[in-house]
Amino acid sequence: MAKSPIPMMKTGGGLLPKFVGALLTLAFLAMVIKQPAAAAEMLTGAGAALGAAVEGLMSFLLQLGK
Template sequence: MAKNAFPPIKTGTSLLTKVVGLLILIALLTLVVKHPTDAATWVGQAGHFVGTVIDGLASFLQHAIG
């Protein structure tokens, strides 16, 4: 019987993942710097959407539970 029955978990990330993450971060920063009004509008809309989803889930649970 082996000492460890589970395979080791890879903890590091690949270079490609880091490069893609860095490129996304640069794109977001560029968007905020060049178009701050649009970026603020998108964040506000995303926040409103998340709030609507949470309200819908709360309403569903209230009706389901009782």
């Protein structure tokens, strides 16, 4: 049996991706604390964009099946 359940998925990672992730997390937390309404609006917009992308992908896949 393979050591990793997901083949070709790196575990661990370098210092730079962890640093960038921590920096983005801190920036988002600062935005939530200082401007909660703007942060909520940003997340709502991101959710709507994600929903539209999923809907478009499903429409494409359904058209392939016809």
